[in-house]
Amino acid sequence: MISPKISVILPVFNQENYIGKAIESVLSQSFDEFELIIVNDGSTDNTLDIINQFDDSRIKLINQENLGPGASRNNALRIAEGEYVMYLDGDDWYHPNALEIAYCEASSKDTDLTFYQMINYDDKTGEIYPNDWFDMSTFDESFENRVFSPDETPGSIFDLSVGVCQKIYKSSFLRDIDARFPEGIFFEDMPFFYYVYLKAERISIIKRHLYYRRKHDASITHVVDCKFLDTVPAGQELMRIFIENEWYEMYKFDLLAYKINGPRFALRDIEEKCKIPLYNLIKMDYCEIKSSQYYDDFLNTLGPVKKKFFEDIIVSKDYEDFKTLNH
Template identity: 35%
Template sequence: MEDKETNIIQLQEKLKVQEEKIDQKHVKYIDNLNKITNNLEKNQKEYEKRLIKIDEDITLKKIELEQMQNNNSNKKSNTPKISIIICAYNREEYLKRCLNSVKNQTLKNIEIICADDGSTDNTLDVFRKYANKDHRFKFFTQKNSGPGVARNKAIKMATGEYIMFLDSDDWIELNTCEELYKKVKLNDLDILLFLMKNYSEETGEYYEDSYYNLTPIPDDFENKVFSHEDISNIIFSISISACQKIYKRSLVKKVHFAEKLLFEDNPFFWGVMLQAKRMSLLKKHFYLRSRHTSSITSEYDNKYFDVIPISNKVISIFKELNLVNMYKYQLTNYKINYVSQWYHMMEEKYKNTFWDLMHDDFQKLHEDKKIDSLMLNNLNEPNKLFYLRTLKSRSYVELDYLEKYSDEK
């Protein structure tokens, strides 16, 4: 009996050893299989990357060849690759730096359209001198009407494949046009976004900020082509500056800048961004943004009041494009937050007039039951309270009291 038990135990041990060997072989087999699979996937990805790189290189070589042909040609009839629009009002002090940065671009086949907005200094003379020496410069002057009017006129004059905007006290890196043009042609883009860097005229220092670094857009979008739908959750956080993008001219022709209003970039931004089918990002600081006393502490006075019509123009764009429902949460909060932010930061002397305009504006929203319902159902708590308190108040003093008293509670 004992012998039988011993044999059984020995047999079980042998079986166990065999099972362990089989398990080890199985594990080794699986490991080898995984390695082979990983290598295949890696090789496939490398192969795909090489194909993409080859395709990009071929396209870039074609673009470079085309640029060389255009740069070596003396024919003025060539369609410019890029039209750069510069509007100026009394910017003689900074203008030459701006104009030299576009004059000396490595991409030569460009046109520069300069708009003098009724300057009282020598801005117009500076434009005229550059135009007399370089046929790529065009200029016009108008009575002082604001950048919106000037930019719209310049857009009508533009003949380039793409359009850029440059403020007259700012400047761009010398390879800007060449690098941007390569990217837009490579991917047949409607809009290409890039980064801005700030420059302090007082200290001579460069500095960056998250707004003009386009921080809300994920880094991997630099290698993607996208539309507004792909960034719908962050689009209201993106810099609206018209100068931070290059646009296909056919797209820009569909929209226009708000005229004789401050914040004219705002409706333009939404007009182009919501209609562009192919956008991309280039995370390089091509644009240098001048910051000086006159640009930072400029007196807004009654221009504060433009906030209200500008916000309504933005809503109208969403309506025209049938996108209100898609963006109802962001749009309603944008509307109230945009107005309330300016109300809370303005000087006391402007509040009475601003409150009148704001109260009338909110009252119209409230009387339209469909819009009022949209507001109440989508506004976050702070914006909803401001909307309702403004409607309830009978003056800016009462609104401020309601805000203060409720906050203390």
């Protein structure tokens, strides 16, 4: 059997209301040289029954206990046979020509990584609307219709969308750099993206909306609940990647601001019951930083608001004490 040109990886957990549309959007593509690897991540609703209703030889199904999105994507990537890899979330769907357009761009330009635009869909109102983040507004016209490298975007990498589903990746490139998602945490696509982006040598963009991103009440990023505790380990993993790959010095000014802001905004917005656990995680992290060689960098590079947050966390005795300091 000839290997497929694209492996579409679709992890899913308890998305019986949406998974049918996601699968249909792949099977009905104008481009048909693909395999669809669905990872049923321990769903307890009717998700698996809906998946099993699709009888198509291009579907590969992995059934596993609930391991989370990082492990699901890693397990699918291990068996992917496509020349390129694309990702789809179980509550989203593709434009009918998404695979064809993405493959033509990536293969003709021989890219390691190609971005395309996403567009938002509001599940309550049916409104479809763009935003600058998913429209890749960071990339101006000078980046269109050509190949570029990360060296051309040194001051703006933390303004890029980290969403794993917004790109098509060359499989051999992912294997060569041993690209893996952190497992056991949410926000796993953030450290994955920066590792892959900064390792890439050939990047391009497609200024077309190829992906529909559904916004609904149950989506991971819609409700700031205890999943946002994982902004701390995700930020720790990001620091490790930058340090181990010797990118730290070049990017530290923006990197440290980015690392502080994730948990800072999460602590501001997270549900009340999650505030103390998140504060405790942040405090442990910052106390480790204080005893590391990077402590002075945080003090010297953070802006006043982020620096005050950083220092208030360290000196506060508990969350209530922190609130009195940081108001």
